[in-house]
Amino acid sequence: MRIFCALSLALLGVVTPPLAVASSLIYYSLEKLAKDSEVILVGRCTGCQASWNEGRTLITTEITFQVSRYVKGFLGPQVTIRQLGGRVGNDAMSVSGMPEFQPSGEVVLFLGRDQSGGYQVVGMTQGRYQVLSDPDTGEKLVRAPEIAEEELVHTGKTRSASESAAVPGGHLTLDGFCARIQKYLEQEKP
Amino acid sequence: MSKTGIALLLGLLAGPGTVSAYTFIYDNGTRNPAGRTTGAVTFTLTFRRPAALIGDPFAAARSAFATWDALTTANITFTDGGQVADDSVGRDGVNKLTFNSTTNINFPQGAVALTTIFFTGGNIIEADIAFNPNPPQSLSVTGASGTADIESIALHEIGHFMGLDHSGLLSACMYPFGNIGNTFKRTLTLDDQIAMSVRYPAVNFSATTGGVVPELSLGDSGIPGRGAQAVALGATDGIVVASALGDDEIQDGVDAIPRLEGLPPGSYKLYFEAMDGPVDTNSFDTNFPGKPFSLPVTRFFDPAAILADSGINDPAQAPNFVVQAGVISTNVVDNHVPTRSTLNITTLNGSVLPVYVLQGASTNLTLTGASFSTSGTLLITGSGVTLSNTTITTTQITTTATVASGATAGPRTILFIGQVNNIQQSSALSGGFVVQAPAALATTTTVAAQSGSGGEAAPTTSSSDGGGKNQSNCCVATVLLGDRTSPGMMTLYAFRNDWLRPSEAGFSVEKTYYGHVSPMARKLASSQALKALGRHILLQAAVQPLQTVQSSASPSQDLAANF
Ligand SMILES: [Zn+2]
Numbered sequence: 123m124r125i126f127c128a129l130s131l132a133l134l135g136v137v138t139p140p141l142a143v144a145s146s147l148i149y150y151s152l153e154k155l156a157k158d159s160e161v162i163l164v165g166r167c168t169g170c171q172a173s174w175n176e177g178r179t180l181i182t183t184e185i186t187f188q189v190s191r192y193v194k195g196f197l198g199p200q201v202t203i204r205q206l207g208g209r210v211g212n213d214a215m216s217v218s219g220m221p222e223f224q225p226s227g228e229v230v231l232f233l234g235r236d237q238s239g240g241y242q243v244v245g246m247t248q249g250r251y252q253v254l255s256d257p258d259t260g261e262k263l264v265r266a267p268e269i270a271e272e273e274l275v276h277t278g279k280t281r282s283a284s285e286s287a288a289v290p291g292g293h294l295t296l297d298g299f300c301a302r303i304q305k306y307l308e309q310e311k312p
Numbered sequence: 313m314s315k316t317g318i319a320l321l322l323g324l325l326a327g328p329g330t331v332s333a334y335t336f337i338y339d340n341g342t343r344n345p346a347g348r349t350t351g352a353v354t355f356t357l358t359f360r361r362p363a364a365l366i367g368d369p370f371a372a373a374r375s376a377f378a379t380w381d382a383l384t385t386a387n388i389t390f391t392d393g394g395q396v397a398d399d400s401v402g403r404d405g406v407n408k409l410t411f412n413s414t415t416n417i418n419f420p421q422g423a424v425a426l427t428t429i430f431f432t433g434g435n436i437i438e439a440d441i442a443f444n445p446n447p448p449q450s451l452s453v454t455g456a457s458g459t460a461d462i463e464s465i466a467l468h469e470i471g472h473f474m475g476l477d478h479s480g481l482l483s484a485c486m487y488p489f490g491n492i493g494n495t496f497k498r499t500l501t502l503d504d505q506i507a508m509s510v511r512y513p514a515v516n517f518s519a520t521t522g523g524v525v526p527e528l529s530l531g532d533s534g535i536p537g538r539g540a541q542a543v544a545l546g547a548t549d550g551i552v553v554a555s556a557l558g559d560d561e562i563q564d565g566v567d568a569i570p571r572l573e574g575l576p577p578g579s580y581k582l583y584f585e586a587m588d589g590p591v592d593t594n595s596f597d598t599n600f601p602g603k604p605f606s607l608p609v610t611r612f613f614d615p616a617a618i619l620a621d622s623g624i625n626d627p628a629q630a631p632n633f634v635v636q637a638g639v640i641s642t643n644v645v646d647n648h649v650p651t652r653s654t655l656n657i658t659t660l661n662g663s664v665l666p667v668y669v670l671q672g673a674s675t676n677l678t679l680t681g682a683s684f685s686t687s688g689t690l691l692i693t694g695s696g697v698t699l700s701n702t703t704i705t706t707t708q709i710t711t712t713a714t715v716a717s718g719a720t721a722g723p724r725t726i727l728f729i730g731q732v733n734n735i736q737q738s739s740a741l742s743g744g745f746v747v748q749a750p751a752a753l754a755t756t757t758t759v760a761a762q763s764g765s766g767g768e769a770a771p772t773t774s775s776s777d778g779g780g781k782n783q784s785n786c787c788v789a790t791v792l793l794g795d796r797t798s799p800g801m802m803t804l805y806a807f808r809n810d811w812l813r814p815s816e817a818g819f820s821v822e823k824t825y826y827g828h829v830s831p832m833a834r835k836l837a838s839s840q841a842l843k844a845l846g847r848h849i850l851l852q853a854a855v856q857p858l859q860t861v862q863s864s865a866s867p868s869q870d871l872a873a874n875f
Contacts, residue, residue, distance in 0.1 A: 179402030
C-alpha cells in the first residue's frame, strides 16, 4: 500500500510528504489545543510540495488543505502551511516532531502562527487529528482517548481486536469532536 | 584597561566552563532505519546563549554529549568541535547545537527544541539540534521548579541526532515529552542505552545480549498488532528494561513485529501495550505515516496461548521468557485472538509524565481514562510498592503508593486490570512509576548543585581536545572560583556574553583558548596552594574591576573596542 502511494505520488509529480520524528514538546491536551490555536479546521490534504531554500541548506514543505469546516477562525477554502522537512530527489531532511500528511487524508488541524506570521500545526503532531472511517458504518471518527467514557463511540465493541483493528477504542464522531472543541471555546468566553 | 589586562581576562573567561520503544528514525525513501555510517561524530556549539538564562547552557549541552559518549555498550564517540558564531540550522557540513536558531528556521508553537536530520540513501549525513529561543516552557540548567532542564532536553535531542526515534516508555529519555522541574532525565534508562547500543553496537554487545521478536498473530485478520509496543519487564523485580515498537511494514514488509534486542540475559515477562495514550502512533510518524492505528489491546505475551484463551492481563500469571546471550528468538507467536480493549489509562496526575518516588516514601496518584471498572485492580509491577486508599470511578482512579525501603530502584509499569463487558481487559502506563534510590537522588542533586551552589569540584567534560571517553578537562576560572554560578563566575560570564562575544575577535580568541587552557586548569585543580593564589589574582585583577565597570556602564562596545 505504501509503495502504491509512493508510486502514485511520483506519477503525479508530487513530492513525498515530509519525514517526521519528534522533538522536545510541551504536552497539549485537547482543551489546551483548542484554546491555544488560532485556527481549527477540518480538511483534506490536497498536495505536498517540498523545496530547498535559496542556499540549499534547508528543505521545507508546503502542504495544502481543502477546508470543509472551520471550528475556530477562518482562512478561506484553501489553506497552505509551510513546515520544516521534506524530500527533494534523493535528499531528505527530517525534522523531529513534524506531522506527516497523506494526500487525500482527512484531518482536524489546530493551527497557530510562527514567528514569520505563517501557520504551522500547533504542538507538531499533537495538533493533527486524523479522521477515520468506521469500516462498517462509514461514520467519521476522531480519536479522543482523554474524553470521558460516556461520550465516546465504541465502534465494534463486541468485535475481536483483529476485526476492529482499524478502529481502536476511544473515539468521538467527527461532529462530536468538533462540538467538544466548541465547548472548550465557549468556556473561554467571558 | 591595557591590552595586557584584556588578554589576561580572555584567557580566564573564554571557556564557558568546559564542563563539560526504542525505535529508530526511518528514511521514507529507503524504508530503512536511518543511521550514521559511524558513531564517531564531531559536534559544534554556537556562541549565543538563551536570553535571561542563569548558568551555563553550553556546559549542560556538553554534559549531555558526554553522557551518551560514556555509554560503553555503544560504539559512539563525540568530539567537541568547539564553538562557532553561525547559528543557522541546516546542511552546512557541521553537526551543530544552537540556542539561538531563529536566524533561518521558524519553530512551530509548542516546540522547546527540535533536531533536523539530513539523509542521503538512508544514511544520516548531518544533524543539527536547535533550541527554541522563545520556548513555550522556561528553561534552566538546574531543572528548577517550573523549568525544563537543558541537559535533559539535549540528551533527548542527541538521541534523534544519532537516529533514535521516540520510546513509548514514560521513564525513557527518548519519551516524547520532557520532565518539568527535575533533572531525572539527565540519566539514560536501560531502554535508551539499549536503543543506542543496538544501533551502534560496541564489540561483543550482540554476543553478550539477546532478544526476542514476539509476534501477535491475531488469528485470521491479516492485521497484526500495528502500533503496539512490546515491553520487557524483569521477571522478578518488575523493572521495565526495554520496549520496541512494531515497525508497520516499513522495514520488512510485515506489520508490527517488534524486535526486542539488546536485553541482558535473564528472565522477562513480555507484554504488548496499545499506543493509545498518553503516547500514540502520532508520536511516531516515520514509523506510522498517516496511520493512526494501534493494536487495541494490552496484555501479556503467551506463546502457549490458544485461540480460546481469554488472554493474560496479570503479570503474576504471565509466563517467563528466558533471554540467552547471543540469541534472538524469532517465530515466537501468541496465537490468541484478543478482544479489543476499551479500558484505557491516559493521564497520570493530570499529566503524561512519570512519577518519581524515593525508596521508603509514598505519594498520591490520580489516573484518568476510560472504562475503568470499579471492581478492577490497580497494581505497580514488581514487589515493594503497595497501594492503599484506592478509589475507582469509570474515569478516575486515586490511590496512595508506598515504596518499601528495600524496593528495587528503577522504572515500573502502572497497570489496571478490570472487567469490561464481561471480558477482562487491562491498560498500562509503561515506565510511569519510577522508584529512586536515595543515592541516585543524591547524585542528581549533586549534579544540580555543581551549577547551583558552592563546591570546589572541578566540573568534568569533553572539550575541543578530544571528547573521548573518560576525559576530564576544566576551565581555569571555574576551577579557581569553584562554582559556575558563583557571583565571581557570573560576573565573568556576563563580561564574556555581553561584551566579548559581540566581536569577531572575541570569538577567535575564545576558540584559541580552548586549545591551551585545559592543561593549566588540571594543574591548578591538583594543587590547593596554586588554586588559592590563582583565585586571589583572578578576583583582584578581573572580577572586581569588571564588577565596577558593569555596574557603571551599559554593554556598549567599549571594552571590545580595545582589540
Ligand atoms: Zn523527540
